[in-house]
Amino acid sequence: SSPTQVPQPLLPSPATTAAAQQLDELLADLGHMQSKPATVGLGAGEPAEPKPSLDNMLGSLTRDLQELGITATPAGACAACRKPIAGKVLTALGKTWHPEHFVCACCGQELGGRPFFERGGRAYCEEDYHQAFSPRCAYCAGPIREKVLTALDQTWHPEHFFCAHCGKVFGDDGFHERSGKPYCRQDFLAMFAPKCQGCELPVMDNYLSALQGVWHPECFVCAECLSSFTSGSFFEMEGRPYCELHFHQRQGSICHGCGHPVTGRCVTAAGRKYHPEHFICAYCLGQLQKGTFREHGDKMYCQACHDKLFL
Numbered sequence: 001s002s003p004t005q006v007p008q009p010l011l012p013s014p015a016t017t018a019a020a021q022q023l024d025e026l027l028a029d030l031g032h033m034q035s036k037p038a039t040v041g042l043g044a045g046e047p048a049e050p051k052p053s054l055d056n057m058l059g060s061l062t063r064d065l066q067e068l069g070i071t072a073t074p075a076g077a078c079a080a081c082r083k084p085i086a087g088k089v090l091t092a093l094g095k096t097w098h099p100e101h102f103v104c105a106c107c108g109q110e111l112g113g114r115p116f117f118e119r120g121g122r123a124y125c126e127e128d129y130h131q132a133f134s135p136r137c138a139y140c141a142g143p144i145r146e147k148v149l150t151a152l153d154q155t156w157h158p159e160h161f162f163c164a165h166c167g168k169v170f171g172d173d174g175f176h177e178r179s180g181k182p183y184c185r186q187d188f189l190a191m192f193a194p195k196c197q198g199c200e201l202p203v204m205d206n207y208l209s210a211l212q213g214v215w216h217p218e219c220f221v222c223a224e225c226l227s228s229f230t231s232g233s234f235f236e237m238e239g240r241p242y243c244e245l246h247f248h249q250r251q252g253s254i255c256h257g258c259g260h261p262v263t264g265r266c267v268t269a270a271g272r273k274y275h276p277e278h279f280i281c282a283y284c285l286g287q288l289q290k291g292t293f294r295e296h297g298d299k300m301y302c303q304a305c306h307d308k309l310f311l
Contacts, residue, residue, distance in 0.1 A: 009115030009126055010092070093118055104128055152177060163187055197239075211239055222246055270295050281305050 080101035090097045099112040106128035117129035134143035139160035164181040176188035193202035198219025208215045224246035235247035248261035257278030267274040282299040294306035
C-alpha cells in the first residue's frame, strides 16, 4: 500500500538557436523581397544595377554562419502533414513537427512549449491524458495525477485512503478490512470484534467461551462475589456465572443450620431448607423429625424441650 509515482509529462524540444532564428527571419524577409518588382525607376541615362539573387544571398549567409561555426541543414519533414519544415521546428517523440501541427491527440490543442504525455506513440495534453489513462481513486473516482496508493485491489489518492468509520488517515498501525472497506484498529474492534459477556468490551487476545458467549479470562467471575472459579466449575443462573455458595443463596437452597449449600437430601420446614443432619433441636441437639417439632423465635425445638422451656 505504499504510494507510487505516476508518469511525468515531457516537453517538446525546439531546435531553434539564435542563429537559426536569424535565418528564419532572413528567409521571411527574402521571400517578401522577391514578391516586389525586380526593377525600379531610374533617372535618365543611369544604368540599372543588377539585384543580388536569392541564391547568392543564401550562399553568403551560409558562409557567414559557417565562419561562426554554425552549419545550416534542412529541418526535415513534419510528422503530421509530411511537408518540409522551412522555419521553426519542434522535436518530440523522436520526430520533427511544424509547431502548429504538434497537437493533443484528443482535444487538438497545440502542445508547443507545454508539458505533454506520450501513449502509443501519440501526444496528449496533461488533462486529457489523466482523464483517459490515469488510475482512478476508489473514493472520489477522480484521476490520480501524482502519487498512487494501492490497497484492497484498488487505487487511491493517498489522502483519500482513510478509515471508513471515523475518517482518520491510517498511521503505522495499518488498517483492517471488512466487506471491502478499510477500518482503523480501534473502530474495527469496536464494530466487529466479539464483545466480552462481562465488561462488554472487545475481546482481542485470550478469551474463555462459556454461557453461549466469550469472556476475558479476568471477567469470568462469580456475579455476586467476583471471585474466580479456581475449581474450574461454576453455576449458571439467568445467563450469569455464580460460585456454588451464591448460586444456592439465590436459589434459596442454603442450609439454615450450617449455612452451606444443600446439594443432596433436604428437609424443608417453616420455609427453610436443612441438611437432614442439621435439622435438630436447638436445646437438646436431638435430630428432629418432620411433623414432630415446634418453632419458637426462629429456632426449632423438639416437643419435649419446647414444652419445658416455653410452657
